[in-house]
Amino acid sequence: MSRPPSARSEVVFDDFKPAYTAGQALAEANRCLYCSDAPCIQACPTGIDIPEFIRKIATDNVKGSARTIFEANVLGMSCARVCPVEVLCVGDCVYNHMGIPPIQIGKLQRYATDIAYDKGWSYFSAGEDTGKRVALIGAGPASLACAHALRRMGHACTIFEKRDVVGGLNTTGVAPYKMKADRSQDEVDWILSIGGIEVTTGVEVGRDVSFADLERDFDAIFIGFGLGPDGWLAAEGNKLAGIHGAVEFIERFKLGEVDLDGVERALVIGGGNTAVDAVRELKGLGVANVAMVYRGTEARMSGYAHEWAAAKLENIDAIWQTQPTGFARSGDGLEVTAVKLDADKTPIAGSEHGLPADLVLLAIGQGKLGDLVVDLDGITAEWGRLIVDGDGFTGRPGYYAGGDAANGGKEVVNAAAEGKAAARAIDAWFAADNSLRSPEGGA
Amino acid sequence: MAIKPDLTTDCAGIRSPNPFWLASAPPTNSGEQIMRAFDAGWGGAVWKTLGTPIQNVSSRFGATNYRGTAAIGFNNIELITDRPLDVNFREIAEVKKRYPDHAVIVSLMVETREEWKEIIKRSEDAGADGLELNFGCPHGMCERGMGSAVGQEPKVNERITGWAKEFATVPVLVKLTPNVGDIVPHGIAAQAGGADGVSLINTIKSIIGVDIDRFVPEPRVGGLSTNGGYCGAAVKPIALHMVGALARDFTFELPISGIGGVRDWRDAVEFMLLGAASVQVCTEVMLRGYRIVEDMIEGLTDYMATHGFATIDQLVGKAVPNFSEWGELDLNYETIAKIDAESCIGCQLCVTACHDGAHQCIHPTGDGRVPVIDESECVGCNLCQIVCPVPDCISMVQVDNGFAPATWNQHIGDGAPLRPKKGAH
Ligand SMILES: Cc1cc2nc3c(=O)[nH]c(=O)nc-3n(C[C@H](O)[C@H](O)[C@H](O)COP(=O)(O)OP(=O)(O)OC[C@H]3O[C@@H](n4cnc5c(N)ncnc54)[C@H](O)[C@@H]3O)c2cc1C
Ligand SMILES: Cc1cc2nc3c(=O)[nH]c(=O)nc-3n(C[C@H](O)[C@H](O)[C@H](O)COP(=O)(O)O)c2cc1C
Numbered sequence: 044m045s046r047p048p049s050a051r052s053e054v055v056f057d058d059f060k061p062a063y064t065a066g067q068a069l070a071e072a073n074r075c076l077y078c079s080d081a082p083c084i085q086a087c088p089t090g091i092d093i094p095e096f097i098r099k100i101a102t103d104n105v106k107g108s109a110r111t112i113f114e115a116n117v118l119g120m121s122c123a124r125v126c127p128v129e130v131l132c133v134g135d136c137v138y139n140h141m142g143i144p145p146i147q148i149g150k151l152q153r154y155a156t157d158i159a160y161d162k163g164w165s166y167f168s169a170g171e172d173t174g175k176r177v178a179l180i181g182a183g184p185a186s187l188a189c190a191h192a193l194r195r196m197g198h199a200c201t202i203f204e205k206r207d208v209v210g211g212l213n214t215t216g217v218a219p220y221k222m223k224a225d226r227s228q229d230e231v232d233w234i235l236s237i238g239g240i241e242v243t244t245g246v247e248v249g250r251d252v253s254f255a256d257l258e259r260d261f262d263a264i265f266i267g268f269g270l271g272p273d274g275w276l277a278a279e280g281n282k283l284a285g286i287h288g289a290v291e292f293i294e295r296f297k298l299g300e301v302d303l304d305g306v307e308r309a310l311v312i313g314g315g316n317t318a319v320d321a322v323r324e325l326k327g328l329g330v331a332n333v334a335m336v337y338r339g340t341e342a343r344m345s346g347y348a349h350e351w352a353a354a355k356l357e358n359i360d361a362i363w364q365t366q367p368t369g370f371a372r373s374g375d376g377l378e379v380t381a382v383k384l385d386a387d388k389t390p391i392a393g394s395e396h397g398l399p400a401d402l403v404l405l406a407i408g409q410g411k412l413g414d415l416v417v418d419l420d421g422i423t424a425e426w427g428r429l430i431v432d433g434d435g436f437t438g439r440p441g442y443y444a445g446g447d448a449a450n451g452g453k454e455v456v457n458a459a460a461e462g463k464a465a466a467r468a469i470d471a472w473f474a475a476d477n478s479l480r481s482p483e484g485g486a
Numbered sequence: 487m488a489i490k491p492d493l494t495t496d497c498a499g500i501r502s503p504n505p506f507w508l509a510s511a512p513p514t515n516s517g518e519q520i521m522r523a524f525d526a527g528w529g530g531a532v533w534k535t536l537g538t539p540i541q542n543v544s545s546r547f548g549a550t551n552y553r554g555t556a557a558i559g560f561n562n563i564e565l566i567t568d569r570p571l572d573v574n575f576r577e578i579a580e581v582k583k584r585y586p587d588h589a590v591i592v593s594l595m596v597e598t599r600e601e602w603k604e605i606i607k608r609s610e611d612a613g614a615d616g617l618e619l620n621f622g623c624p625h626g627m628c629e630r631g632m633g634s635a636v637g638q639e640p641k642v643n644e645r646i647t648g649w650a651k652e653f654a655t656v657p658v659l660v661k662l663t664p665n666v667g668d669i670v671p672h673g674i675a676a677q678a679g680g681a682d683g684v685s686l687i688n689t690i691k692s693i694i695g696v697d698i699d700r701f702v703p704e705p706r707v708g709g710l711s712t713n714g715g716y717c718g719a720a721v722k723p724i725a726l727h728m729v730g731a732l733a734r735d736f737t738f739e740l741p742i743s744g745i746g747g748v749r750d751w752r753d754a755v756e757f758m759l760l761g762a763a764s765v766q767v768c769t770e771v772m773l774r775g776y777r778i779v780e781d782m783i784e785g786l787t788d789y790m791a792t793h794g795f796a797t798i799d800q801l802v803g804k805a806v807p808n809f810s811e812w813g814e815l816d817l818n819y820e821t822i823a824k825i826d827a828e829s830c831i832g833c834q835l836c837v838t839a840c841h842d843g844a845h846q847c848i849h850p851t852g853d854g855r856v857p858v859i860d861e862s863e864c865v866g867c868n869l870c871q872i873v874c875p876v877p878d879c880i881s882m883v884q885v886d887n888g889f890a891p892a893t894w895n896q897h898i899g900d901g902a903p904l905r906p907k908k909g910a911h
């Protein structure tokens with residue numbers, strides 16, 4: 044497991060939402076109404092008792108405040124930075140109904156959890172050893188939340204991660220103006236400090252280790268392998284140099300350096316959150332002209348409105364209702380041919396035109412990895428997304444899944460909630476005397 | 487964490503898992519409420535005062551708001567329980583059966599010796615862990631010769647406390663009214679009557695406001711109102727003083743249950759440092775619910791661990807020796823204000839405060855908005871620090887003026903030299 048190198052292009056970014064000072068945190072905390080049955084709690088997938096943690100900031104019980112957060116969500120530090128709070132807790136703050144600015148819950152959560160990290164407060168200890176072993180596939184938020192909860196119950200955990208770095212997309216994907224890779228790594232270290240969670244990096248399950256191996260050595264399996272590689276546009280010239288998958292490109296500048304010398308104009312194809320992140324990231328990395336090319340209208344884009352609003356303030360353009368149809372070399376750069384689409388996303392005849400670009404990122408969705416496991420009896424996938432019940436059970440005894448692999452691609456906080464729910468289900472399954480290992484093959 | 491502090495509390499022989507008790511008031515009206523409170527974490531509860539059930543008015547509470555903060559002070563004109571006594575006693579028994587380790591203290595207010603005898607017997611039969619004699623209610627009951635009418639007369643207080651002690655087998659706390667000039671004789675009276683401890687304060691006589699269009703004080707009952715009892719955050723300083731005054735009095739030896747304006751663990755710690763062995767809360771629970779106790783327990787535990795207190799009695803009274811008299815203060819101890827230019831936001835509230843309300847020694851500067859302090863004139867009064875909106879921007883710094891410590895008493899007695907006065911021209 045390696046830490047991200049210090050030479051990374053992402054370090055040029057400042058926090059879009061800077062940390063609170065003590066005075067700011069206190070002023071904001073004192074504004075909280077301490078609602079009963081608060082809507083913000085309902086809006087949080089991990090159900091953090093938000094009014095309680097905020098009150099504890101106001102009473103100068105910051106240690107207790109962070110405890111309230113971590114008890115519900117052990118990834119509370121990263122969630123404080125990366126959650127789209129505008130559409131979750133903050134969006135549901137009752138102050139919105141009064142036309143008064145809602146409480147900045149994410150910033151308060153960051154305040155409390157950062158202090159807890161800085162002070163080295165520890166809250167959790169592993170449960171008494173049960174002798175049970177769980178294998179977790181992928182070291183992203185889902186597996187980390189699941190493993191931590193399992194450890195509190197006393198089950199031993201081994202995480203298999205195909206990359207050298209851990210933390211999943213929290214480390215390799217989230218926008219650096221929200222959180223940088225080293226901070227995500229800090230979180231992983233903090234979570235692992237409970238002890239008894241082994242992380243094996245550079246091991247790809249399905250290639251380096253088989254499911255039969257896992258079934259032999261472990262009592263249960265949690266699948267948290269997230270999504271697959273960037274989707275690719277079926278268009279002529281789509282393999283030309285200068286065309287990259289957005290998620291892959293983001294990973295490159297988050298974990299290392301990218302050279303954007305000579306890139307004057309960049310296009311990002313797509314209208315989801317990855318596309319909106321990518322345009323802001325390219326702008327921040329110094330590309331003068333950045334535009335998003337999207338098939339639909341602004342009103343129908345799937346990227347969050349608040350994120351797009353921030354992008355517009357950074358002078359980022361959008362080319363709406365436009366579909367690239369091919370790529371060609373043009374001088375040092377590329378020429379993207381495109382058609383305009385009507386309201387039904389049908390190409391408008393005669394609307395073909397060319398768009399110059401030095402760099403093109405494809406942000407049209409990521410593939411899903413369900414095919415890796417559908418050959419296992421009992422496991423089903425829909426468009427590559429694993430089908431699970433409310434507790435993450437896949438249908439094959441001993442196999443649970445959560446996070447992007449099962450929800451098709453949501454947020455870190457959903458992965459955290461689903462990982463924790465699966466841990467409870469696995470624990471209950473063990474309690475009913477179940478195990479994947481046959482009694483004689485047991486370790 | 488090195489030590490795991492033990493919050494177990496013994497106040498006047500009444501034991502509870504932690505020092506946090508609900509004060510006798512609406513939050514302790516019924517068994518159902520008190521059981522929910524115990525589930526939330528409260529260590530004890532003083533049952534809503536029992537006596538001959540009364541009839542309450544409609545419109546009972548009022549509040550003082552300050553700069554957008556609701557209810558920094560609270561006032562009520564409600565009386566003692568309005569529920570039948572046998573219902574109350576049945577519920578007390580039920581609570582004690584289900585929560586044997588929590589403290590249930592029954593608050594009582596009746597008139598005659600016979601009535602005290604009977605109600606004490608019934609309370610003990612129901613399982614009360616202690617009794618609290620309500621000599622404090624400042625409205626409604628005193629007109630009937632009870633409540634603060636008793637608490638304001640040391641002789642009557644002592645006599646009735648004596649009756650209660652004659653009949654009671656469980657510890658007896660006397661709840662004192664703050665509506666007196668000096669609290670000490672009243673605590674002494676309870677002690678002389680044989681009380682096991684005192685609780686204070688009850689509410690302070692008050693009028694919370696006046697409806698300026700109807701010309702009627704608040705809370706308004708039809709076209710009239712009456713004085714009520716003041717409580718909540720605003721009364722804490724008064725309560726702290728009264729608790730401290732009893733704790734430091736050499737003739738007063740009883741344990742104290744501190745009440746008045748407690749909102750969180752820090753307030754509770756302050757009461758305990760000034761001598762309270764347990765702490766009672768009413769208004770903050772009325773405003774925010776039983777759930778506030780989670781933070782109180784956590785905050786106190788953490789505080790105790792940080793300061794190395796293993797048990798509650800190690801912190802109770804810790805600040806009492808440092809609560810002294812003016813004549814014992816060092817007149818040569820000198821502080822001045824310092825402004826941190828880095829964090830100053832330029833509001834210049836300190837300039838106005840010092841010019842109009844202190845000693846005219848903070849001045850706006852020519853360039854920029856960071857004021858300067860004329861240290862030769864600063865008397866070290868704290869006013870600028872109090873009005874400054876930025877935490878830690880203005881600090882009060884001790885200066886060495888070369889004078890040995892000298893109190894007023896030493897100066898008068900032995901002629902100890904005093905430093906020259908500042909800002910006194
Ligand atoms: C560009 C981008 C930006 C995002 N920004 C945000 C944001 O701001 N806020 C937010 O809340 N969410 C954001 N998300 C979504 C969020 O990152 C994911 O929802 C979350 O990380 C999902 O967690 P996970 O554990 O399910 O999967 P992942 O984080 O994807 O982790 C899966 C891990 O499994 C590993 N793996 C895969 N296959 C195997 C295998 N066969 N064997 C071993 N290991 C394997 C991978 O290497 C990876 O480390 C973003 C996503 C992207 C793509
Ligand atoms: C609505 C209300 C009713 C009260 N009723 C009683 C009572 O019946 N008996 C009593 O001893 N004190 C009564 N009190 C006083 C409280 O027990 C407590 O002493 C006082 O409110 C100060 O504490 P606080 O600042 O935490 O509210 C009452 C207070 C309020 C606000």
Ligand code: SF4
Nearest residue numbers: 512544545546547772
């Ligand atoms: S708090 Fe309850 S009892 Fe009091 S006025 Fe409101 S609804 Fe009525």
